[in-house]
Amino acid sequence: MSSSDLPASCVIFGASGDLTRRKLVPALYHLVKEGHFPAGLLTLGVARRPKTDEQFQAELLDAAQKYSRTKGVDPAVWAKVASRLGYVQGTFEDPATYAALKSRLDASAPTGTRLFYLAVGPDDMLGIVQRLAEAGLLAHDPASGRRAHVVVEKPFGEDLPSAHALNQELFKYLSEDQLFRIDHYLGKETVQNLAVLRFENMIFEALWNRNHVSHVEITVAEDIGIEGRGKFYEKVGITRDVVQNHVLQILTLVAMEPPLSLEANALRDEKVKVLRALRPLTGKDVGKEVVRAQYTEGLVGGETVPAYRAEADVDPVSKTDTYVAMRVFVDNWRWAGVPFFLRAGKRLSRRLAEVVVHFRDPPYPLFPESSGRSANVLVLRLQPDEGISLRFDTKVPGGNMRIQGVDMEWSYGKAFGGGGPEAYERLLLDALRGDATLFTRHDEVEAQWRFIDPIVQAYRDDNAPLSFYSAGTRGPDEAERLLVEHGQAWRPLL
Numbered sequence: 001m002s003s004s005d006l007p008a009s010c011v012i013f014g015a016s017g018d019l020t021r022r023k024l025v026p027a028l029y030h031l032v033k034e035g036h037f038p039a040g041l042l043t044l045g046v047a048r049r050p051k052t053d054e055q056f057q058a059e060l061l062d063a064a065q066k067y068s069r070t071k072g073v074d075p076a077v078w079a080k081v082a083s084r085l086g087y088v089q090g091t092f093e094d095p096a097t098y099a100a101l102k103s104r105l106d107a108s109a110p111t112g113t114r115l116f117y118l119a120v121g122p123d124d125m126l127g128i129v130q131r132l133a134e135a136g137l138l139a140h141d142p143a144s145g146r147r148a149h150v151v152v153e154k155p156f157g158e159d160l161p162s163a164h165a166l167n168q169e170l171f172k173y174l175s176e177d178q179l180f181r182i183d184h185y186l187g188k189e190t191v192q193n194l195a196v197l198r199f200e201n202m203i204f205e206a207l208w209n210r211n212h213v214s215h216v217e218i219t220v221a222e223d224i225g226i227e228g229r230g231k232f233y234e235k236v237g238i239t240r241d242v243v244q245n246h247v248l249q250i251l252t253l254v255a256m257e258p259p260l261s262l263e264a265n266a267l268r269d270e271k272v273k274v275l276r277a278l279r280p281l282t283g284k285d286v287g288k289e290v291v292r293a294q295y296t297e298g299l300v301g302g303e304t305v306p307a308y309r310a311e312a313d314v315d316p317v318s319k320t321d322t323y324v325a326m327r328v329f330v331d332n333w334r335w336a337g338v339p340f341f342l343r344a345g346k347r348l349s350r351r352l353a354e355v356v357v358h359f360r361d362p363p364y365p366l367f368p369e370s371s372g373r374s375a376n377v378l379v380l381r382l383q384p385d386e387g388i389s390l391r392f393d394t395k396v397p398g399g400n401m402r403i404q405g406v407d408m409e410w411s412y413g414k415a416f417g418g419g420g421p422e423a424y425e426r427l428l429l430d431a432l433r434g435d436a437t438l439f440t441r442h443d444e445v446e447a448q449w450r451f452i453d454p455i456v457q458a459y460r461d462d463n464a465p466l467s468f469y470s471a472g473t474r475g476p477d478e479a480e481r482l483l484v485e486h487g488q489a490w491r492p493l494l
């Protein structure tokens with residue numbers, strides 16, 4: 001039986017929220033449209049505001065129309081979705097909400113997998129899981145075909161102790177194989193392609209080590225600001241919002257050893273090893289290895305945007321980081337001595353996520369420096385314009401030995417016509433199927449915090465001064481220093 005024939009239901013907590021509208025509903029629509037989700041999938045939204053099933057359906061149709069990756073919504077497909085789309089009104093604290101939910105589920109989808117998607121803030125997560133368990137909704141017995149899976153959003157904890165405590169609390173009600181901790185970067189096609197590129201193509205993997213790689217850059221740059229999330233940002237900053245999860249996840253996929261298989265635990269075992277091999281950054285070293293910064297007023301896309309400190313709900317003397325760059329080392333046999341430069345920033349000149357692998361110079365320079373030699377560079381562009389490019393040197397036609405770097409380019413859009421699935425489509429489908437390969441395991445998320453906590457502590461202790469950069473630029477000049485010490489420069493953002 002394919003997953004599209006299985007009886008199943010999906011319950012979304014936080015059904016009136018932004019994540020539901022922007023990501024989950026379009027994903028649901030496409031999964032049904034493409035036949036990946038059972039057409040008879042029962043979807044129930046749970047939220048506080050009173051509304052009827054019909055009002056909820058109209059609201060979600062509007063969301064699907066606005067945010068679906070294809071233009072418009074096919075009425076026939078939507079009719080299928082809507083016919084099994086309902087709403088349960090109630091607070092997350094009230095046992096009556098769960099009783100109402102249970103009776104709807106038992107009446108309309110008594111068997112199969114139940115997927116509970118918690119599109120809620122971190123404060124609500126544990127209480128919902130506890131009450132689901134008390135209502136008997138987390139019964140999980142794969143042998144009899146009854147499964148309950150729970151998807152939780154980031155942030156997962158705010159540091160190592162809280163993430164550890166949260167894991168322990170959740171394990172009272174759920175096993176690891178029922179729990180799906182989202183890092184939506186893992187659902188991106190190009191991030192998944194990192195493993196394919198490395199382990200299907202010997203030309204790259206053979207060179208993928210300290211003998212041939214001089215350094216690696218990982219960039220997650222955004223042109224948007226904090227999008228009205230001042231309260232949240234004041235608490236987290238970009239180091240915890242983006243580096244702790246997305247950037248470190250990309251790093252693990254770039255640096256890990258070949259897994260024994262693509263089975264979830266085999267892959268995650270290798271990723272955890274990379275996180276454990278990260279050289280800790282603590283105390284005064286953070287000031288040397290990390291540049292943190294905040295945006296001031298500037299021009300983005302021709303428009304003046306306010307400084308971070310002038311955003312709503314932000315302290316006018318806030319020291320929150322909206323940009324961070326750091327030099328890290330993976331202390332193991334493969335990567336000893338190879339610096340990995342990580343950077344993430346809001347309100348930069350453009351949106352760009354990429355991995356750049358710089359190869360070493362030839363051992364003996366046969367051609368003079370002045371001839372235009374450049375090192376080999378492999379760029380894996382994760383977004384936008386997903387693709388791969390490889391830079392190599394070639395002779396410029398003419399009587400003398402002039403050399404120029406040229407790029408061999410491959411583009412996803414051109415090769416496959418673009419329009420691949422959104423990250424949430426893949427992740428929702430995998431969570432329903434019970435495949436945790438693209439979700440972070442408890443020890444992985446804790447290892448991420450173990451690395452990040454001392455860095456954030458050093459910010460608090462003023463061991464890493466806060467720099468500033470104008471919105472719409474490449475970030476603070478101070479970040480250049482990290483690479484200059486290696487005789488290198490960041491790949492330009494512009």
Ligand code: BG6
Pocket residue numbers: 154222241242
């Ligand atoms: C989220 C962060 O996890 O990722 C946001 O909370 C950030 O601050 C977003 O903007 C970036 O995701 P994407 O897919 O737009 O690159």
